[in-house]
Amino acid sequence: MRRVLIVGASLAGVSAAEGLRDRGFEGEVHLFGAEKEMPYTRPPLSKDAMEGPEPTAETLALHEPAWYAEKGIDLHLGSSVTALDTAARLIRDDCGATHPYDGLVIATGCEARGLPHGILGEGVGDFLHTLRTVADATRLRQRLLPGTRVVVIGAGFIGLEVAATAAKLGAAVTVVDIAAAPLSRVFGDVIGGWFTALHVGHGVDIRCSTSVAQVNRRGDHVDVTLTDGQRMAADLIVVGIGGRPAVDWLVGSGVNVDCGVVCQRDLATSAPSVVAAGDLAIWHNATFGETMRIEHWTNAVEQGRHSAGRLLDDRTPFVSIPYFWTDQFGAKLRFVGRASPDDDVAIEHQDDKSLVALFGRHGKLRGAVCVNAPRRLAEYRAALDQSTAWADVVCTA
Known part of the structure; x- marks a missing residue:
């Protein structure tokens, strides 16, 4: 070669x-x-x-x-x-x-995925933002000014990170998601509820179990109509739907x-x-x-x-334990493994500053969410390496 x-x-x-x-x-x-x-x-x-x-x-x-x-x-x-x-x-x-x-x-x-064209009225393109490139980030940063009314569509990792950043810059932020709670499609409603409280505590308006039905231009802003009939005005919309x-x-x-x-x-x-x-x-x-x-x-x-x-002809299978992180309002979420809402879930620890939750399936530990708990993250990373039984982990949690 x-x-x-x-x-x-x-x-x-x-x-x-x-x-x-x-x-x-x-x-x-x-x-x-x-x-x-x-x-x-x-x-x-x-x-x-x-x-x-x-x-x-x-x-x-x-x-x-x-x-x-x-x-x-x-x-x-x-x-x-x-x-x-x-x-x-x-x-x-x-x-x-x-x-x-x-x-x-x-x-x-x-x-970046965009909103369906059928819900977008004429002339709303100038108000829509996605965030995938440095050009996207530069364009968005120029418009994130104190008092700007921002609607974030999508309460996943990108959407919540943008919401947190915009709120810290002084914007008035509303997050909209069709799921029951932020991040709930990955982690379930308990962890979603924890992040709801985190954002609401910092002034972010969280509106879940609804989605965008129509976006129409009204002069220098847009009106956003949700499927449940709620309406709000926005100076810009950030689409964070994956x-x-x-x-x-x-x-x-x-x-x-x-x-x-x-x-x-x-x-x-x-x-x-x-x-x-x-x-x-x-x-x-x-x-x-x-x-x-x-x-x-x-x-x-x-x-x-x-x-x-x-x-170069190394045919070794690729195996891994997925790891990712997100930082929002000083809450440092670190996750190892895999998770879904239908897993067995055990909340090891929860207060308004930190959270540790475990996910299991078929009798084995499958993943761990650790918010502001780096030592526990390291311990559960090792437990995943060892294919630790779910019962053993829950007993010691």
Whole structure:
């Protein structure tokens, strides 16, 4: 193998490039990114980067430009890849140029989901924001001024982080979600209730069990009508209803796609010498006996590096214990493992400052949520490594 192309200048893509070099690959490595900016980290976009000066790709950069030169990684920034031909082993960019490969890493991640067009009235586009890129963050930061009326659609991690940041900047924030409570589709209503109290205590208006029915422009603002009949005025709307895997460019390529890129256990795809990593990769994680797709920072790093090994013929299955975090109003939630509302749930500890909750299934510990409890997080991470029985954990909780 002499020439590897990585499509997606994402955290997973950069990690794949680094993994190739760390494993001794001396051939060509080309990294393609649709954005013109140097590859950057995205989690701060909804948190720290929004609270200070306008965020920039330079301050969020994964590496300095010199790092790519030292590693011999050729950057193709501002270059969208539009098609893949696995038979001819080449990709095509938006200028019509083709680029051959011996090995290919798919790391194009996800795109932000928007609201259905049927509910959007004429002229409301200027008031709508998503948060996926540094350009999105810059545009939003310019408008988050004290007193701004902000409606956040979606009470998941991104939505709540934006709500917390906007409230700290002095905006009047309302969060709307169709679920019964924030984060309840992941963790259930008890933990959702804890985060409701956290946000309400900081002045955020939480409206759940409803969704947006119509958005209409009214001069310099918009009116938002909910499905339960509630109405509110907004100066801007932030849509945080999740991501859609960026796989349109793979249509007709021969790569198996199904709400993401379908991978084997070692992250190989259905096409020869093509692997996938990061937010769009679907694979069977033997640690949990589940097929999953994970949209979190640690997974992107680990899968990027593992995909590099697979191209170099390391067929070891990728296994992991997912880990992610979110910071809101000083509450530092850390989660390890897997969770769903229909798991067995045990609340180990709960007060207005901290929370520890455990999730189990089929007699085994499956996951742990720890808010402002870093020591317990480390203990439950070790317990997951050891496949600890649910009864043993609950007895000691």
